[in-house]
Amino acid sequence: MTRAIVTHDLVKVYPRRDRPWWRPAGKRPPAAPAVDGLSLTIPAGQVTGLLGLNGAGKTTTIRMLSTLLRPTTGSATVDGLDLVRDAREIRRRINMIAGGERMVYARLTARENLWYFGQLYDVPRARLTARIDELLALVGLSHAADQRVEQFSKGMRQRLSIARGLINEPSYLLLDEPTLGLDAPIARDLRAVVAELARGGVGVLLTSHYLAEVEQLCAEVHVIAAGRLVARGTPAELTALTERQHTVEITLAAAGASADQAVQALAARTGAQVTADTDEQLRPRYVLRHRHDLAGDLATTVVAAGGAIVRLEVTPPTLEDAILALADGARQPEAVAA
Numbered sequence: 001m002t003r004a005i006v007t008h009d010l011v012k013v014y015p016r017r018d019r020p021w022w023r024p025a026g027k028r029p030p031a032a033p034a035v036d037g038l039s040l041t042i043p044a045g046q047v048t049g050l051l052g053l054n055g056a057g058k059t060t061t062i063r064m065l066s067t068l069l070r071p072t073t074g075s076a077t078v079d080g081l082d083l084v085r086d087a088r089e090i091r092r093r094i095n096m097i098a099g100g101e102r103m104v105y106a107r108l109t110a111r112e113n114l115w116y117f118g119q120l121y122d123v124p125r126a127r128l129t130a131r132i133d134e135l136l137a138l139v140g141l142s143h144a145a146d147q148r149v150e151q152f153s154k155g156m157r158q159r160l161s162i163a164r165g166l167i168n169e170p171s172y173l174l175l176d177e178p179t180l181g182l183d184a185p186i187a188r189d190l191r192a193v194v195a196e197l198a199r200g201g202v203g204v205l206l207t208s209h210y211l212a213e214v215e216q217l218c219a220e221v222h223v224i225a226a227g228r229l230v231a232r233g234t235p236a237e238l239t240a241l242t243e244r245q246h247t248v249e250i251t252l253a254a255a256g257a258s259a260d261q262a263v264q265a266l267a268a269r270t271g272a273q274v275t276a277d278t279d280e281q282l283r284p285r286y287v288l289r290h291r292h293d294l295a296g297d298l299a300t301t302v303v304a305a306g307g308a309i310v311r312l313e314v315t316p317p318t319l320e321d322a323i324l325a326l327a328d329g330a331r332q333p334e335a336v337a338a
């Protein structure tokens with residue numbers, strides 16, 4: 001059996017809360033599902049991204065996979081174990097870290113918190129003491145181990161939440177915006193830890209609004225919109241899928257008929273869209289849009305035609321463009337196929 005979390009047609013409909021208690025439920029339309037038939041695979045040993053705009057259903061999916069929320073219909077397995085029937089066993093193998101949430105107790109010290117959660121996860125006592133020390137060192141809290149959490153800064157609490165999420169040495173780690181609100185160096189350390197865990201065989205599911213983080217860590221990304229899968233692929237594949245274009249902007253020192261002809265000829269030959277105007281200093285400026293980066297060709301052509309380049313700037317398509325386009329596409333009748 002390949003080790004993975006596999007979901008089949010997972011659906012979650014939250015009960016409607018906008019009905020006053022005296023009004024009968026019968027006539028109202030049911031609430032739209034927050035997750036609507038989601039089938040995905042989160043393999044062991046890699047980081048898999050789950051992306052979508054606000055309200056797409058990412059947190060709901062993570063809460064179902066962490067057994068905190070029961071699916072309305074559909075099923076999921078974790079290394080072959082059933083999400084609902086084997087929830088107790090699954091809880092030992094899975095953990096979740098949610099950014100901005102402090103899933104630790106203020107009245108307890110850092111060490112006491114980890115001891116408490118370790119017991120909850122049935123970590124053997126003989127292992128637990130050493131594990132707590134390792135984790136406190138990992139998140140840079142060894143010096144504050146015996147301080148009460150109420151005296152901690154926000155960043156320290158978040159770091160302790162990360163240690164809590166790793167206490168049971170999970171086989172699968174569900175990360176919901178894990179670096180939200182973290183200082184850049186701590187966020188970078190956390191990314192390094194996540195990459196290392198994946199290399200060691202842990203299966204990680206990551207949601208993040210920091211797309212650079214997603215591009216850096218994720219082997220594969222699932223994009224969801226309104227609870228449904230709209231696309232799947234490597235970050236590079238998704239970026240290419242949307243056919244967003246490279247934009248090359250070139251500014252020349254002075255107007256010249258042959259440089260102008262050269263730019264227009266290149267655009268005609270490649271099928272690039274071209275617009276011509278002038279900058280604030282009235283120097284000729286051209287903007288070319290094409291699926292490929294034409295900067296090299298453009299520079300060579302212009303120089304060969306005697307033009308002097310004062311500025312050349314390329315804007316490649318980004319994963320952010322892709323997510324926006326995919327989410328947009330999902331609202332149109334013919335959605336981008338997954």
Ligand SMILES: Nc1ncnc2c1ncn2[C@@H]1O[C@H](COP(=O)(O)OP(=O)(O)OP(=O)(O)O)[C@@H](O)[C@H]1O
Pocket residue numbers: 014015033034035052053054055056057058059060061
């Ligand atoms: N407890 C709840 N009760 C009712 N509806 C909910 C509840 N939690 C979430 N929803 C709804 O379910 C949908 C999906 O929400 P969810 O939080 O899973 O999205 P998300 O992709 O995590 O969004 P975000 O990026 O904003 O965190 C939204 O329409 C949201 O309003």
